[in-house]
Amino acid sequence: MAKASRWTPPPKLTCTGCKTAQSAEWCALDPAGLERINTAKATRRYAAGESIYLQGDPCQGVFCIESGLVAVRVSDPDGNSKMLRTVDAGETLGTADFFAGRGYRASAHSVKEAIVCHVPGDVLRSALLAHPALSLEFLAHGAQDLERANTAALQRAIYPVRMRLARLIVEFKDKHGTSSDDGAIALELPVSWQEAADLLDARPETVSRSVQAMVHDGVFITTGRKVVIPDLDRLLDELEAPPE
Amino acid sequence: MAKASRWTPPPKLTCTGCKTAQSAEWCALDPAGLERINTAKATRRYAAGESIYLQGDPCQGVFCIESGLVAVRVSDPDGNSKMLRTVDAGETLGTADFFAGRGYRASAHSVKEAIVCHVPGDVLRSALLAHPALSLEFLAHGAQDLERANTAALQRAIYPVRMRLARLIVEFKDKHGTSSDDGAIALELPVSWQEAADLLDARPETVSRSVQAMVHDGVFITTGRKVVIPDLDRLLDELEAPPE
DNA sequence: CGGTTCCTTGATAACGATCAAAGGCCGTGG
DNA sequence: CCACGGCCTTTGATCGTTATCAAGGAACCG
Numbered sequence: 001m002a003k004a005s006r007w008t009p010p011p012k013l014t015c016t017g018c019k020t021a022q023s024a025e026w027c028a029l030d031p032a033g034l035e036r037i038n039t040a041k042a043t044r045r046y047a048a049g050e051s052i053y054l055q056g057d058p059c060q061g062v063f064c065i066e067s068g069l070v071a072v073r074v075s076d077p078d079g080n081s082k083m084l085r086t087v088d089a090g091e092t093l094g095t096a097d098f099f100a101g102r103g104y105r106a107s108a109h110s111v112k113e114a115i116v117c118h119v120p121g122d123v124l125r126s127a128l129l130a131h132p133a134l135s136l137e138f139l140a141h142g143a144q145d146l147e148r149a150n151t152a153a154l155q156r157a158i159y160p161v162r163m164r165l166a167r168l169i170v171e172f173k174d175k176h177g178t179s180s181d182d183g184a185i186a187l188e189l190p191v192s193w194q195e196a197a198d199l200l201d202a203r204p205e206t207v208s209r210s211v212q213a214m215v216h217d218g219v220f221i222t223t224g225r226k227v228v229i230p231d232l233d234r235l236l237d238e239l240e241a242p243p244e
Numbered sequence: 245m246a247k248a249s250r251w252t253p254p255p256k257l258t259c260t261g262c263k264t265a266q267s268a269e270w271c272a273l274d275p276a277g278l279e280r281i282n283t284a285k286a287t288r289r290y291a292a293g294e295s296i297y298l299q300g301d302p303c304q305g306v307f308c309i310e311s312g313l314v315a316v317r318v319s320d321p322d323g324n325s326k327m328l329r330t331v332d333a334g335e336t337l338g339t340a341d342f343f344a345g346r347g348y349r350a351s352a353h354s355v356k357e358a359i360v361c362h363v364p365g366d367v368l369r370s371a372l373l374a375h376p377a378l379s380l381e382f383l384a385h386g387a388q389d390l391e392r393a394n395t396a397a398l399q400r401a402i403y404p405v406r407m408r409l410a411r412l413i414v415e416f417k418d419k420h421g422t423s424s425d426d427g428a429i430a431l432e433l434p435v436s437w438q439e440a441a442d443l444l445d446a447r448p449e450t451v452s453r454s455v456q457a458m459v460h461d462g463v464f465i466t467t468g469r470k471v472v473i474p475d476l477d478r479l480l481d482e483l484e485a486p487p488e
Numbered sequence: 489c490g491g492t493t494c495c496t497t498g499a500t501a502a503c504g505a506t507c508a509a510a511g512g513c514c515g516t517g518g
Numbered sequence: 519c520c521a522c523g524g525c526c527t528t529t530g531a532t533c534g535t536t537a538t539c540a541a542g543g544a545a546c547c548g
Contacts, residue, residue: 074394080402084394099380100387106394128380132372135379136343142386143344149393150318150328150350156400157445158324160503194526201401206504208528224513240322404535438494450536452496468495468545 014038019090020064020117025137026092033131040123046110053094055107061121063093068114069190073198074106083198085148086111086190088175096142098124111191161202162210166238168196169220169227177229185232189225214238258282263334264308264361269381270336277375284367290354297338299351305365307337312358313434317442318350327442329392330355330434332419340386342368355435405446406454410482412440413464413471421473429476433469458482 015038020026026034043066046052052063055075067089075081084106087093097104098121110116128135155164169187177187189196197207215221219238220229229235259282264270270278287310290296296307299319311333319325328350331337341348342365354360372379399408413431421431433440441451459465463482464473473479 074398076395076398076402078402080398082398082401084397096387096390098387099383100391101384105391125380129376132374132376132379135376135383136369136372138383139343139379139386140345142383142390143340143342146340146386146390146393147344147349149390149397153328153393153397153400153445154318154320154324154326156397157326158320192526201397203505204527205506205529208526209504212528436494447537448495449497449538453536456496 015041015117018064018066018117020066020092024064024090024092025134025141026064028133028137029127029131033127033134037119037123037127041117041119043115043117046114046116048110048113050110052108052110052116053104055104057104059094059097059101059104059121061119062095062098062124063108064117064119065089065091065093066115066117068116069111070108070114070116071111071191071195072106072108082201083195085199089114092141095138096145099138099142111195156201161200161206162213163238164200164202165196165207165210166214166219166235168200169229170235170239172227173229183231185229187227187229189227192225259285259361262308262310262361264310264336268308268334268336269378269385270308272377272381273371273375277371277378281363281367281371285361285363287359287361290358290360292354292357294354296352296354296360297348299348301348303338303341303345303348303365305363306339306342306368307352308361308363309333309335309337310359310361312360313355314352314358314360315355315435315439316350316352326445327439329443333358336385339382340389343382343386400445405444405450406457407482408444408446409440409451409454409458410463410479412444413473414479414483417473427475429473431471431473433471436469 015026015034016031026037029037041064046068052070053059065087069089070087070093071083072085072087072093073081073083087108093108093116094104097106128138155167159167172189173185173187176190177185179185191199193207193211194204197204200207211222218230219235220227222228259270259278260275270281273281285308290312296314297303309331313333314331314337315327316329316331316337317325317327331352337352337360338348341350372382399411403411416433417429417431420434421429423429435443437451437455438448441448444451455466462474463479464471466472
């Protein structure tokens with residue numbers, strides 16, 4: 001199946017009916033406005049690992065993730081780099097950099113094969129001017145991103161790796177987890193442990209050790225990227241600082 | 245002078261001519277739009293240390309800092325808290341929380357006596373709908389805040405306290421520094437070293453030691469909150485990772 | 489003055505980084 | 519089908535930065 005689709009051109013997608021358009025900020029548009037986006041957008045397929053944009057590039061619009069998964073990472077002059085977050089299907093990518101208007105401040109790469117629509121900047125800009133409610137949606141969205149960044153900063157400063165790892169797994173569970181009939185929850189990590197370490201501001205070795213420790217303590221079991229959580233409450237206990 | 249002003253009511257300020265209105269997002273408004281803000285706003289004086297809003301409060305508008313300095317901090321259920329940033333005169337406060345629409349996710353306190361205007365939410369909302377360009381300004385502003393949070397996260401993860409401290413001092417120098425004729429630069433920190441430690445995600449003791457070390461190394465000299473930088477290049481050297 | 493609050497300094501401990509090495513998994517190519 | 523190389527993961531040993539605990543001193547304010 002994957003093989004069959006490998007050489008097909010990107011499917012013809014119409015914004016009407018696209019889940020990105022329904023779930024996120026675009027729902028503020030009326031059908032006519034959405035149609036204007038629809039005709040202007042370009043759809044592309046990215047193989048795993050391809051770059052969607054690079055830090056420093058001029059920013060000429062935003063991207064809607066139709067399917068797949070995208071990682072956003074920043075790097076500094078010394079060559080250090082860090083993954084900031086992953087962007088799932090249904091989300092809009094690159095909005096902050098577009099609005100800041102100073103080129104991309106981070107790079108985006110597909111983690112898994114992804115179908116992505118590009119909305120040109122001038123089209124978006126006129127849509128915003130024509131539909132003020134759309135701006136409010138983007139404002140709300142950006143504000144939530146900022147809030148997430150702030151709480152992440154607080155956690156990084158205060159909590160040890162093991163607890164942050166537990167939080168990350170809970171996050172992934174909420175997005176990608178499937179619970180079976182006996183109450184156990186299974187999920188497949190969208191990223192490698194190594195990349196998870198990057199998200200946690202930690203070294204791979206440290207994360208590996210934390211994982212081993214948590215497996216040892218019966219918080220979850222894991223093989224490769226698969227994680228099984230036998231008792232959710234046990235995992236949730238990890239999120240709280242031990243009393244005193 | 246301070247005494248004379250202590251009991252005076254907040255000065256009558258008109259948005260026309262207010263530096264916040266000129267410098268920041270509000271410049272996108274035409275005179276009529278600005279006048280509508282002007283009549284709806286409420287001006288208040290906050291003594292040093294007073295709270296402007298508290299985390300969890302419902303969010304009913306945004307604030308313009310006319311003068312003074314404001315600190316924004318988040319706390320978590322365990323009672324930990326962390327200062328996220330300071331907001332200077334001329335900036336607009338609480339916008340992200342307003343747009344996210346879920347109540348304040350952080351608290352704001354005046355650090356020094358401050359004059360602050362409150363713009364009610366419904367007035368702002370209708371201004372945004374009437375003047376789409378205003379939304380673009382807020383979008384650009386929020387995007388820059390997010391970018392700052394991201395680069396801060398990167399630095400926290402990678403650089404030691406001493407380097408982060410150097411960066412903070414450079415930042416404060418840019419905002420509050422005055423250079424004298426012999427090339428030395430003097431500034432007064434807007435916050436205590438203890439609060440600076442909070443901004444740096446470090447303990448006061450650690451910051452104190454770093455300060456002593458840098459003074460010892462001749463990077464700057466300090467008494468109380470006063471900092472004198474005899475040689476700016478020497479300070480800027482601290483920002484770069486030593487080669488290899 | 490007394491009482492804060494802030495800053496300093498020392499001793500110790502812990503968490504995580506770093507260095508090093510080996511094993512597992514997977515895709516590629518012979 | 520197997521061999522190879524690359525990347526991810528694991529594990530061990532050690533080191534360093536920073537937090538923690540503790541206490542004394544300086545500055546500020548009523």
